[in-house]
Each structure stands twice: as structure tokens, then as C-alpha cells.
Amino acid sequence: MSRGTTLAMRALGVGAVISVTATVWLGLWVTPPDETQHDLVRLVYVHPPVAWVALYLAFGIAALSSALWLWPRTRSRFFDRLAVSAMEVGTVFTVLTLVTGSIWGRPTWGVWWAWDARLTSTALLLVLQLGYLALRRVPGDPDSRARRSSVTALVAAVDVPIVHFSVQWWRTLHQGATVLNRNLSPTIHGSMAWTLLLGFVAFTLVFAWLLLARYRVQVLSETVEGAELQGALRERWVEGEGLDGAGELLADEGFVRAPL
Amino acid sequence: MWRDTLAVAGKDLRIEVRSRVLLNQVVPFALLVLVLFAFALGPQRAPMAQAAAGLFWVALLFAAVLGVQHSSALESGEGTRDGLRMSGLDPAGIFLGKTAALCVQLVVLEVLLALGVVLLYGVHVRSAGLLVTACVAGTAGLAAVGTLYGMLASGLRVRETLLPFLLLPVVAPVLLAGTRAWQAALGTGAGGGADPWVELLVVFASVYLALGVVIYGPLLEAS
Numbered sequence: 001m002s003r004g005t006t007l008a009m010r011a012l013g014v015g016a017v018i019s020v021t022a023t024v025w026l027g028l029w030v031t032p033p034d035e036t037q038h039d040l041v042r043l044v045y046v047h048p049p050v051a052w053v054a055l056y057l058a059f060g061i062a063a064l065s066s067a068l069w070l071w072p073r074t075r076s077r078f079f080d081r082l083a084v085s086a087m088e089v090g091t092v093f094t095v096l097t098l099v100t101g102s103i104w105g106r107p108t109w110g111v112w113w114a115w116d117a118r119l120t121s122t123a124l125l126l127v128l129q130l131g132y133l134a135l136r137r138v139p140g141d142p143d144s145r146a147r148r149s150s151v152t153a154l155v156a157a158v159d160v161p162i163v164h165f166s167v168q169w170w171r172t173l174h175q176g177a178t179v180l181n182r183n184l185s186p187t188i189h190g191s192m193a194w195t196l197l198l199g200f201v202a203f204t205l206v207f208a209w210l211l212l213a214r215y216r217v218q219v220l221s222e223t224v225e226g227a228e229l230q231g232a233l234r235e236r237w238v239e240g241e242g243l244d245g246a247g248e249l250l251a252d253e254g255f256v257r258a259p260l
Numbered sequence: 261m262w263r264d265t266l267a268v269a270g271k272d273l274r275i276e277v278r279s280r281v282l283l284n285q286v287v288p289f290a291l292l293v294l295v296l297f298a299f300a301l302g303p304q305r306a307p308m309a310q311a312a313a314g315l316f317w318v319a320l321l322f323a324a325v326l327g328v329q330h331s332s333a334l335e336s337g338e339g340t341r342d343g344l345r346m347s348g349l350d351p352a353g354i355f356l357g358k359t360a361a362l363c364v365q366l367v368v369l370e371v372l373l374a375l376g377v378v379l380l381y382g383v384h385v386r387s388a389g390l391l392v393t394a395c396v397a398g399t400a401g402l403a404a405v406g407t408l409y410g411m412l413a414s415g416l417r418v419r420e421t422l423l424p425f426l427l428l429p430v431v432a433p434v435l436l437a438g439t440r441a442w443q444a445a446l447g448t449g450a451g452g453g454a455d456p457w458v459e460l461l462v463v464f465a466s467v468y469l470a471l472g473v474v475i476y477g478p479l480l481e482a483s
Contacts, residue, residue, distance in 0.1 A: 070478055127429040134425060138416050148412050151475055152426065155408065158467055159430050166433040166460055170440070 005212070012209040019202035026195040040107055045195050047100040049203040051118075054097045055125065055160075057207060058090025062132075063157030066150035080146035081222075083153055084136055085214035089207060091129040097122055117171040121164050128156040142222065261353040268349065268357025272334065273364060281330055282365045287372055290323035294376050305382045312381040313442035313449070316373060317398075317435045323369055324402050324431075325424045331362050332410030332419075341414075344480065351477035355407060359472065363403040370395050387445045390454055394441035397461035398434045404468035405430050411479050437461050 027045035034041035065083035068074045101119060102112050113119065132152050136145065276282055297315045301307045308315070335341055344354065374395075378385060385391065409427050413419040437457040443449030444457075 070475070072478075124429055124432055127425075131422075131426045131429060134422060135413075138418055138422070140416075144415075147479065151408070151412055151479055154475065155405065155430055155468075155471065158471060159433070162433045162460070162464055162467070166436045169456055169460075170436055 005216075009209065009212050009216075012205060012212065016202065016205035016209045019198060019205055023195065023199045023202045026191070026198065031191045031195050037108065040104060041192075043100060043104040044192075045199040046203075047097065047104060048196070049199040050093055050100060051097040051122070052200060053203050053207045054090050054093035055122065057204065058086050058093055058211075059125070059129075059157065059160065061086040061211075062090060062153050066153035066157075069146060069150045070154070077142075077146075077222075080142075080150065081215055081218045082211075083150060085211050085218055087129060087132050087136075087153065089210045089214050091126065091133060092210075093203075093207065094122060094126045094129060098126065115171075117164075117168045120167045120171075121160075124163050124167075125160060128159065132156065142225075261350045261356070264349040264353025265356040265360065268354050269360040269364075270357075272331065272358060272361030275334060276361070276365060282327060282369065286323050286326045286330070286365075287369055289326060290319050290369060290373050291376050293319040293322055294373070294380055298380060308381040309383050310448055312377050312383045313446055314435075314439045315381070316377045316442060317438045319373060320366070320370060320438075321402075321428060321431065321435060323373075324366055324406060325427060327362060327365055327369070328406035328410045328427065329420065329423055331358060331365075331407065332414040332423075335411070336414045341480070351480050352473040354480070355411075355472045355476035356469075358410075359400075359403045359407045359469070362407060363399050366399045366403060367396065370399065383446045383448065385445065386447045390441060390445040390458070394438050394445070394454070394458055394461060397458060397465055398438040401434050401461060401465035401468055402431055404465060404472050408468070408472045408475065408479070411476065433464055434461060437464070 023045055027042050031042070031045075033039045062083045065079040065086065069076070069079040069083065098119070101122070105114060105119075106112050132149060135152055136149050138145070138148075140148075294315065297311075297319070298308060301311060335344060374391065377383065406427060409423060409430075413423045413426065416422065437460040440449060440457040441454045441461070444454035
């Protein structure tokens with residue numbers, strides 16, 4: 001990996017650690033508890049940032065890279081790798097969103113789960129992302145795999161706004177004001193607002209660092225795949241050469257090589 | 261493109277008429293799902309009637325997965341895909357043709373399923389027109405996504421398990437909107453008009469038909 005990229009990763013990592021630490025310190029100790037939610041409100045420094053990364057940043061990057069890969073003029077391995085990295089890291093963040101949401105919901109609403117609009121849409125998004133990852137695991141040549149994955153990402157991306165609106169209507173057209181009011185008081189100000197902003201920055205940096213790391217892993221794993229293929233081909237070739245002289249011997253011994 | 265659409269749709273429908281896979285296997289499966297729901301929801305008619313709209317759409321979705329798998333299996337034979345690529349047919353036409361054929365098959369299924377729901381669950385239909393509109397719009401979207409994913413998964417050995425997992429989350433809005441529209445038509449819903457839901461179904465269908473037309477070509481080219 002180039003020196004510049006390593007430097008960037010290191011800088012991002014340091015920045016991420018610093019900003020997360022600052023968020024934790026500010027969020028847990030410095031900022032005051034909320035009037036109604038008391039200390040529970042501190043989850044606001046984690047939950048919305050994680051949700052923003054999962055739903056918009058990661059998915060957006062994955063969808064955009066997939067589209068760029070599909071379009072012949074901009075097709076390049078870079079976009080395929082970026083898409084899978086963004087989608088995988090994004091899945092982790094989606095799980096985090098649901099978990100932090102659940103943790104917030106249990107003391108606030110009394111239940112671990114509720115079918116409110118945002119939770120439902122996020123859960124469906126998670127399933128869409130898991131589908132992408134499952135498809136990605138299916139063995140095949142890199143080009144077909146990239147093609148299938150990018151189509152899946154695009155189909156899912158187009159679905160996200162539709163899901164969002166349909167679930168929101170589902171929850172509001174038949175019921176009045178929702179009982180589950182997780183919204184912050186509109187007069188959020190002062191240290192809470194700044195900490196919230198810091199939270200967004202912190203988790204975006206964490207995402208960026210994880211994205212780069214995952215991208216590097218993807219490059220390495222593709223290299224390993226290629227090397228494995230080369231190794232297997234070489235074994236076959238050697239075997240083929242050997243068979244000319246001692247073909248019967250090899251056949252009698254039932255000499256079996258690992259399949260390609 | 262439209263000529264190719266008619267050619268491919270005609271081919272798929274002719275295969276169905278001759279093999280009757282949908283009629284002999286998928287329709288009974290869907291009706292079976294209705295019966296299983298009855299077992300699950302108990303002998304009283306009230307819960308079933310209340311849930312009838314949703315149950316119809318769930319049964320339809322499961323049957324649609326089978327329909328999609330069958331439709332894409334038609335193109336997975338030895339060299340069939342190569343033949344399709346080299347035939348000179350417009351890929352958008354192939355996509356629309358297969359979608360149209362699948363749509364027709366699903367609509368036939370829906371008619372029978374609707375009869376089943378009305379008879380088995382004892383619901384009263386207030387607005388048949390709304391039922392039909394919702395079904396047609398929803399089916400168009402279902403068929404579009406199904407054909408797209410069917411082609412995507414067609415070469416894979418794991419397609420039987422992967423296809424439902426890929427397809428069903430994407431068509432969840434169809435389930436949501438279709439159920440709401442049906443509830444309005446059957447009078448079992450919580451109120452509120454059915455118009456936004458039908459509009460959603462139409463938007464969904466348009467979006468995925470457009471997407472499919474654009475993407476099917478590159479997808480077909482993959483080995």
C-alpha cells in the first residue's frame with residue numbers, strides 16, 4: 001500500500017480515536033442530563049450519528065460506487081471494492097443503530113422493539129444489506145460477482161426511499177400522534193448541540209477509517225484468490241507433465257489433487 | 261423493443277400453457293398457504309377476516325417467489341443464456357417480455373387466491389375495482405423485481421435459498437401498500453384512504469420497470 005494511503009489511514013485512525021474519546025467525555029460527564037429523559041438522552045450522542053453513517057453515508061457510497069461500476073465508462077475494480085467495503089462496514093453500523101435504538105427504547109418505552117417507522121425501515125435496510133453480503137459470498141469470477149453485487153446494491157438503494165415513505169405512512173395514516181416520542185426537544189442548545197455535532201464527526205471518522213481498512217482487506221483477499229488460482233493451475237500443469245511419464249502409476253495410486 | 265417483448269412474453273406463456281407448472285404446482289401451493297394460515301389463526305372467522313388482506317399478500321409473495329424461480333429456470337438450461345444473448349433480441353425487450361409473462365401468470369394466481377380468501381375467510385368485498393387496481397399495480401412491481409433478481413441469481417447453485425432472501429425485502433413495500441389497499445377495499449382496515457397506497461404501488465412498479473429496462477442488458481452480458 002502506498003505511503004500516502006498509510007499516512008492517511010493513520011491520521012484518520014488517530015482523529016477517530018481522539019474525537020470518539022472527546023465525545024464520550026463530553027457526552028457522559030460534561031453535558032447536563034435532559035429534563036424529561038434525564039441521563040437517557042446521552043444516547044443521542046451515539047444513536048443519530050451511527051444511524052446517519054449507516055443509512056446515508058455507507059449506503060450512499062455503496063450505491064454510488066455500484067452505479068459507477070455498472071456504467072461502462074467508469075467501470076473499475078476500485079468501485080467494486082469500495083462498494084463492498086462500504087456495504088459491509090455500513091451493515092455493522094446498521095446493527096449498531098438498531099442496538100443503540102433498542103437500548104434507548106427499553107427504558108424509554110418499556111419495550112426492546114417497537115414497529116415505529118424508523119426502526120422498521122432500518123430493520124428492512126439491514127436485511128437488504130445482509131442479502132447483498134450473502135450474494136457477495138457466492139463464489140464466482142470477480143467480474144460476475146461485481147456485476148451481481150452492483151445490481152443488488154442499486155435495486156436496494158432505489159428501494160430505501162420507497163420503504164422509508166411507505167413505512168412512515170403506515171405508521172401515521174392510521175394512527176394520530178405517535179406515543180413514542182423519541183424526538184429531542186426542539187430547543188437543544190449549548191453543550192448538547194456541540195457534543196451532538198462532535199458525535200457526528202467522530203463516527204464519520206470511525207467509518208472512514210474502517211472503510212479504508214476494509215478496502216485494504218479486499219485488495220489483499222483478491223490477491224490471495226488470484227494466487228490460489230495460480231497455484232492450483234500450476235499444480236495441474238505439473239500433474240499433467242508428470243502423467244506423461246508415469247501416468248499409470250499416478251492413476252493406480254488414485255492420486256487426487258485438491259480441486260480448483 | 262416491443263416486438264421482442266411480445267415474442268418473449270409469448271414464448272414464456274406458451275411454455276406455461278404447455279407445461280402448466282403454475283396451475284399445477286404454484287396455485288395449489290398458494291391455496292395451501294391460505295389453509296395453513298387458517299390453522300395458525302384458529303377456527304374463529306373473526307381473526308382470519310381481520311387479517312385476510314395481509315394473508316392474501318403474504319401468500320401471493322411466497323407463490324411469486326416460486327413463480328420467479330420457475331421463470332428464471334427457463335433461461336438457465338445448457339446454452340440457453342448464450343442463445344438469448346446471441347439471438348439479437350433487445351435486452352430491454354427480453355426483460356419486459358418476461359416481466360409481462362410473469363405478471364399474467366401472477367394475475368391468474370391472484371384471481372384464484374382472491375376467490376380463496378373470500379370463500380375461506382368470509383370477507384365482504386366493498387370495492388372490487390380497488391382490489392383489481394391494487395393487484396395489477398402490485399403485481400407489475402413484483403414481476404419486475406422478480407425478473408431482475410431471477411436473472412441475477414439464475415447462474416448460481418445457491419439460487420433456491422438466495423432468491424427469496426434477496427427478493428422479499430425489496431418487495432416489502434408492495435406487501436405493505438397492497439395490504440392497506442385491500443384493507444380499505446374489504447373494510448377491515450383502520451380507516452384512511454387507499455389512494456396513497458395505490459399510488460405507491462404504481463410508483464414502485466414504474467421505478468422497477470424503468471430500472472429493469474436499463475439494467476437487464478448489462479446483467480445479461482455476464483457469464
